[in-house]
Amino acid sequence: xxxxxxxxxxxxxxxxxxxxxxxxxxxxxxxxxxxxxxxxxxxxxxxxxxxxxxxxxxxxxxxxxxxxxxxxxxxxxxxxxxxxxxxxxxxxxxxxxxxxxxxxxxxxxxxxxxxxxxxxxxxxxxxxxxxxxxxxxxxxxxxxxxxxxxxxxxxxxxxxxxxxxxxxxxxxxxxxxxxxxxxxxxxxxxxxxxxxxxxxxxxxxxxxxxxxxxxxxxxxxxxxxxxxxxxxxxxxxxxxxxxxxxxxxxxxxxxxxxxxxxxxxxxxxxxxxxxxxxxxxx
Ligand SMILES: Cc1cc2nc3c(=O)[nH]c(=O)nc-3n(C[C@H](O)[C@H](O)[C@H](O)COP(=O)(O)OP(=O)(O)OC[C@H]3O[C@@H](n4cnc5c(N)ncnc54)[C@H](O)[C@@H]3O)c2cc1C
Numbered sequence: 001x002x003x004x005x006x007x008x009x010x011x012x013x014x015x016x017x018x019x020x021x022x023x024x025x026x027x028x029x030x031x032x033x034x035x036x037x038x039x040x041x042x043x044x045x046x047x048x049x050x051x052x053x054x055x056x057x058x059x060x061x062x063x064x065x066x067x068x069x070x071x072x073x074x075x076x077x078x079x080x081x082x083x084x085x086x087x088x089x090x091x092x093x094x095x096x097x098x099x100x101x102x103x104x105x106x107x108x109x110x111x112x113x114x115x116x117x118x119x120x121x122x123x124x125x126x127x128x129x130x131x132x133x134x135x136x137x138x139x140x141x142x143x144x145x146x147x148x149x150x151x152x153x154x155x156x157x158x159x160x161x162x163x164x165x166x167x168x169x170x171x172x173x174x175x176x177x178x179x180x181x182x183x184x185x186x187x188x189x190x191x192x193x194x195x196x197x198x199x200x201x202x203x204x205x206x207x208x209x210x211x212x213x214x215x216x217x218x219x220x221x222x223x224x225x226x227x228x229x230x231x232x233x234x235x236x237x238x239x240x241x242x243x244x245x246x247x248x249x250x251x252x253x254x255x256x257x258x259x260x261x262x263x264x265x266x267x268x269x270x271x272x273x274x275x276x277x278x279x280x281x282x
Pocket of ligand 1: 174175176
């Protein structure tokens with residue numbers, strides 16, 4: 001089902017997974033999916049590794065989640081690793097398979113230059129326009145950044161970019177992870193003031209490992225509040241999951257209470273924190 005239609009009637013809870021590289025990791029993902037399935041997410045999504053060894057797996061997993069698990073599924077797709085020819089091929093297969101939703105992203109530049117295809121699109125806006133012009137039956141989501149995209153010239157420039165992506169055919173926004181809900185509320189207000197009225201889903205990542213989250217936040221430009229940093233600095237590694245879960249639970253409670261259009265959980269292919277958060281919530 002198209003996510004934009006779903007969002008007309010309800011606030012959503014969704015889960016993001018990544019395609020495993022190796023067989024051993026596949027069984028971890030199957031286990032996670034089986035544990036989370038009873039929560040009946042409104043949709044699930046599968047990330048796309050631009051030009052990487054698992055890029056082709058994204059479509060297969062999206063289809064598997066739709067056909068075998070009966071999830072409403074969304075495939076991520078990036079400019080990097082694709083041009084109009086490859087997009088025609090993949091979007092055609094998506095459409096024919098009955099997958100209704102795509103998250104259109106620029107992606108992060110691949111480490112090896114050779115992985116860039118000729119005539120790659122440069123920005124998500126161009127990808128959104130291509131999909132929307134050629135596959136109007138597909139519902140397109142786009143990424144948004146409550147703390148600004150790390151390479152955007154300013155918050156204003158980044159909001160203008162969000163507007164261009166929506167004007168090109170995007171029908172909802174999923175945000176980058178954030179750990180201070182004030183950033184999300186400010187972002188929502190800025191979008192509304194710019195005339196962007198599509199649903200904005202909050203991206204929440206329950207932290208499972210302190211070193212990992214430092215790496216992630218350095219890469220994506222999201223910030224960790226000093227009070228949370230202090231908690232992790234004092235904690236042992238085994239306490240980290242509990243601290244991360246409690247923090248994401250409190251964030252989620254506040255977002256639900258403040259009427260967020262939806263929460264998109266970055267699961268990292270793990271189930272326990274998301275399962276506990278949602279069992280405590282509903
Ligand atoms: C919910 C979510 C899911 C994601 N999933 C994936 C995934 O599956 N695979 C993956 O590789 N990455 C993924 N990412 C990461 C994303 O690809 C990166 O954040 C990437 O750096 C930007 O992607 P974008 O679609 O926001 O790009 P864009 O919207 O194109 O913006 C990229 C940057 O360019 C600037 N910009 C845009 N247009 C112009 C212009 N005309 N001139 C100058 N500057 C411009 C923007 O302000 C911004 O700084 C995800 C991010 C989010 C939030």
